[in-house]
Amino acid sequence: VRCVQETDIMVGVAFPEKKSEQKPVVCTCHNKLRYDHYVCPVCKSENCEIPCSCAVCNILLISSPHLARTYHHLVPTKLYTLVRLVKRNQMAMDVEQIVEENIESIDLRLVEGKNCSGCNQSLINYKADAEEQEFITRCKECNHFFCLECDIFIHDNLHYCPECI
Secondary structure, three states: OOOOOOOOOOOOEEOOEEEEEEEEEEOOOOOOEEEEEEEOOOOOOEEOOOOEEOOOOOOEEOOHHHHHHHHHHHOOOOOOEEEEEEOHHHOOOOHHHHHHHOOEEEEHHHOOOOEOOOOOOEOOOOOOOOOOOEEEEEOOOOOOEEOHHHHHHHHHHHOOOOOOO
């Protein structure tokens, strides 16, 4: 557990309640009539949208999804290891090339019969005579394998490994 230091900045936030009225109320931020508004839990003023700072008490008004999205940008998901699936006769590849490219190579037979931990599709899309290389990714924390499409979805949209939860 880390202690709060002088350089740390604490930001006060509040989670306002959304209200819908039959008669319009004047929002404190724009002085306009609104039927739908958010009530500041600190000073009970009406604000027309969030996220914003309350016009009366200056506290930051946000919803829990706003807070969650902010967290994902502050602590991004760690990148997965790129894994090259190779046939056994190709395993003699130059080790220096693998280290230089920062790509792990594993024998195709090690993932045979295994599915992507995201979409549950087969990890092997090889044809018997294909010479092209197939790539998948592996989470560094839980060691589960993912296809490239799921890797992109996890890092761009989900923001956490579904197997590490």
